Amino acid sequence: MQIYRLLEQKKAAIIERWCDLVIDTYPAEARDFFKQKKNRFSNPVGAQLHSQTAACLDLFLAEAPDEEAAACLKEVIQIRSVQEFSPAQAVGFVLYLKQAVRELLAGEIRTHALFIELLTVESRIDRLQLCAFDSYSRSRDKMHEIRTDELRRRSFMAMKRMTLFEDSEDTQEDT
Amino acid sequence: MSSSAEVKFKPEEIARIDYSPPSEHWTDPQIDFEAKRGNWCYSGVHKSLKYLDLPVPKTKFAPNDQDWGLPENWKEIILEGLRKRLDRFRSLKVFMDICVRCGACADKCHFFIGSGDPKNMPVMRAELLRSIYRKEYTTAGKIMGKMVGARDLTIDVLKEWYYYFYQCTECRRCSVFCPYGIDTAEITMLVRELLAEVGMSIDWIVTPVANSFRTGNHLGIQPHGVKDSLEFAADDFEEITGIKIDVPINKKGAEVLFIAPSADYFAEPHYYTLLGYFALFHEIGLDYTWSTYASEGGNFGLFHSHDMIKRLNAKTYAEAKRLGVKWILGGECGHMWRVYHQYMSTMQDEPSFLEVPKSPITGTVFDHARATKMVHLAEFTADLIRHGKIKLDPSRNDHWTPTYHDSCNPARAMGLLEEPRYILQNVCNNFVEMPENTIRENTFCCGSGAGLGTDENMEMRLRGGMPRGSAVRYVQENNDANILLCMCAIDKATLPALCDFWAPGVEVGGVHEMVGNALIMTGEPERKTDLRGQPLKGKEEVENE
Numbered sequence: 001m002q003i004y005r006l007l008e009q010k011k012a013a014i015i016e017r018w019c020d021l022v023i024d025t026y027p028a029e030a031r032d033f034f035k036q037k038k039n040r041f042s043n044p045v046g047a048q049l050h051s052q053t054a055a056c057l058d059l060f061l062a063e064a065p066d067e068e069a070a071a072c073l074k075e076v077i078q079i080r081s082v083q084e085f086s087p088a089q090a091v092g093f094v095l096y097l098k099q100a101v102r103e104l105l106a107g108e109i110r111t112h113a114l115f116i117e118l119l120t121v122e123s124r125i126d127r128l129q130l131c132a133f134d135s136y137s138r139s140r141d142k143m144h145e146i147r148t149d150e151l152r153r154r155s156f157m158a159m160k161r162m163t164l165f166e167d168s169e170d171t172q173e174d175t
Numbered sequence: 176m177s178s179s180a181e182v183k184f185k186p187e188e189i190a191r192i193d194y195s196p197p198s199e200h201w202t203d204p205q206i207d208f209e210a211k212r213g214n215w216c217y218s219g220v221h222k223s224l225k226y227l228d229l230p231v232p233k234t235k236f237a238p239n240d241q242d243w244g245l246p247e248n249w250k251e252i253i254l255e256g257l258r259k260r261l262d263r264f265r266s267l268k269v270f271m272d273i274c275v276r277c278g279a280c281a282d283k284c285h286f287f288i289g290s291g292d293p294k295n296m297p298v299m300r301a302e303l304l305r306s307i308y309r310k311e312y313t314t315a316g317k318i319m320g321k322m323v324g325a326r327d328l329t330i331d332v333l334k335e336w337y338y339y340f341y342q343c344t345e346c347r348r349c350s351v352f353c354p355y356g357i358d359t360a361e362i363t364m365l366v367r368e369l370l371a372e373v374g375m376s377i378d379w380i381v382t383p384v385a386n387s388f389r390t391g392n393h394l395g396i397q398p399h400g401v402k403d404s405l406e407f408a409a410d411d412f413e414e415i416t417g418i419k420i421d422v423p424i425n426k427k428g429a430e431v432l433f434i435a436p437s438a439d440y441f442a443e444p445h446y447y448t449l450l451g452y453f454a455l456f457h458e459i460g461l462d463y464t465w466s467t468y469a470s471e472g473g474n475f476g477l478f479h480s481h482d483m484i485k486r487l488n489a490k491t492y493a494e495a496k497r498l499g500v501k502w503i504l505g506g507e508c509g510h511m512w513r514v515y516h517q518y519m520s521t522m523q524d525e526p527s528f529l530e531v532p533k534s535p536i537t538g539t540v541f542d543h544a545r546a547t548k549m550v551h552l553a554e555f556t557a558d559l560i561r562h563g564k565i566k567l568d569p570s571r572n573d574h575w576t577p578t579y580h581d582s583c584n585p586a587r588a589m590g591l592l593e594e595p596r597y598i599l600q601n602v603c604n605n606f607v608e609m610p611e612n613t614i615r616e617n618t619f620c621c622g623s624g625a626g627l628g629t630d631e632n633m634e635m636r637l638r639g640g641m642p643r644g645s646a647v648r649y650v651q652e653n654n655d656a657n658i659l660l661c662m663c664a665i666d667k668a669t670l671p672a673l674c675d676f677w678a679p680g681v682e683v684g685g686v687h688e689m690v691g692n693a694l695i696m697t698g699e700p701e702r703k704t705d706l707r708g709q710p711l712k713g714k715e716e717v718e719n720e
């Protein structure tokens with residue numbers, strides 16, 4: 001499809017715009033910081049956002065299965081799942097890709113009448129969005145699991161002794 | 176890839192000016208506690224507050240309740256408390272006046288890095304107090320108000336303090352970067368003290384403090400429980416290593432009193448470090464004792480108030496005196512070391528009934544511990560290794576590729592950077608470091624210290640722990656690191672959560688767990704497993720037979 005060729009040409013700008021839109025969901029005072037992407041340790045949120053949206057778009061344009069492209073966003077979603085966002089805000093950033101594409105390809109889409117192709121691309125973005133929801137849900141489940149695991153570790157000794165007690169009761173029953 | 180500066184000045188973006196004023200000014204505090212669940216901690220239970228003779232709120236409240244049961248004269252109490260502290264601590268006065276808002280600290284806090292919430296910038300967090308200071312104690316602030324960043328003290332300000340000063344782990348990473356040396360952790364401590372005076376404390380601090388005050392340890396384990404746990408662990412140790420050991424408890428006249436975090440004998444993975452202590456002390460024949468009274472290394476008072484530090488610290492020395500020991504050895508604990516190294520001499524006399532610590536094995540005199548008479552186990556063990564007093568087989572840790580997390584307090588408050596590394600290089604073959612800007616003085620906090628290691632604020636903890644998690648993930652992916660070692664009980668309790676979330680597959684352990692694995696003990700049968708009962712490298716088949 002012609003639209004993929006155009007998207008490929010404007011890939012860098014689309015990623016930049018997409019990231020900017022995502023960063024706009026953070027408080028104004030933090031945006032400049034998140035826009036820096038050079039050090040993945042001093043700015044893990046910004047670095048992950050830039051590298052993962054780029055990886056996602058690469059696969060998307062290579063027409064890889066949507067699940068694979070969406071998997072690239074897993075960590076961005078994981079981060080947003082523990083930030084102060086509602087579930088919709090946390091995962092809704094995937095749809096900003098539509099906005100980036102529409103803004104940056106508006107002229108070409110009109111000139112070459114690529115509306116049908118645009119719809120195909122947007123349907124794929126919708127599927128990315130659904131996959132993102134799965135990732136969000138898994139991430140939240142993981143967090144709750146971690147909560148209970150932590151409680152278990154805190155009472156490790158009590159549990160260990162209880163298990164030993166149960167084991168010895170089993171042994172007695174066996175004999 | 177274009178730089179951030181280019182991004183900022185793209186022509187189309189310059190043209191896109193947002194004329195709308197910010198919806199709220201930073202001086203207007205509005206915390207919607209209900210909407211921000213997962214980001215705050217529960218308030219202190221009345222039973223614990225009463226036990227400690229602390230101010231108790233008029234009603235039981237959860238932070239998402241409207242009425243926090245404050246006393247009628249809450250404002251007077253807070254302002255008088257602040258005035259007293261400004262008179263008492265010159266440092267606080269300096270910290271209030273000297274900050275030039277250069278922003279060097281702004282992006283150094285793990286909570287800001289993880290959340291992007293501007294009030295998590297250390298400078299902004301401190302401004303939450305400074306704004307009140309300006310209004311009440313500076314002429315400019317009294318006259319010009321908001322224009323010079325001053326604001327009135329209201330109940331919403333107090334609630335905002337509660338929210339943000341319990342989103343600071345007092346790790347002091349920001350202080351490393353402050354050109355004026357402002358210790359933001361001390362600002363947090365002082366605000367927490369002020370809040371406690373009107374009954375606003377969090378439960379994960381006041382209940383551990385009350386337990387420590389009552390039974391000697393934060394879990395509230397009574398003497399027979401401590402004894403029972405240690406003896407059970409000794410049996411377990413014998414099962415794993417084939418070596419029978421004695422665990423001296425409350426032994427009068429022992430040379431050394433050993434104090435470890437209580438989690439070491441109760442929680443996982445701390446427990447394996449406990450087994451490591453057992454191995455080491457047995458092998459070198461140390462004349463030592465545990466205490467069922469001073470049964471907690473961590474001084475939870477540090478998270479509450481200066482007075483509370485003093486109340487809990489006194490117990491350690493009372494016990495050392497009662498047992499008649501010569502000096503004190505401390506285990507793998509974090510914040511206990513900030514108390515000993517930075518605050519203890521401001522609150523009690525030098526314990527002259529104790530001797531300057533001297534290793535009975537190597538003869539090394541630990542002169543630097545002259546004031547406290549207390550030595551960190553890592554110093555003690557590093558000294559043993561340096562003098563060749565213990566036999567080690569590092570290949571017994573070959574199934575581990577450890578990396579080391581510098582726990583904030585031993586690292587930044589005590590400067591204990593080399594000793595743990597020296598030990599690890601001697602007991603492990605595969606030790607790897609995390610990236611430079613995430614270790615040593617620059618270490619990233621676990622995100623759960625200073626009383627925040629509870630479960631109702633898990634979202635906050637996980638995003639605060641993300642910078643640490645990213646570095647762990649990096650060595651996991653690039654160096655196959657599979658265990659994160661540390662010397663702090665809070666770290667051992669909370670890093671497993673962080674690893675499970677950000678670097679799944681990485682375990683958490685202690686330095687002396689590795690020592691215990693590698694230590695060749697006199698008369699030991701062939702060791703087939705590590706202290707966790709996991710088969711050693713090359714012994715897997717034997718285990719499976």
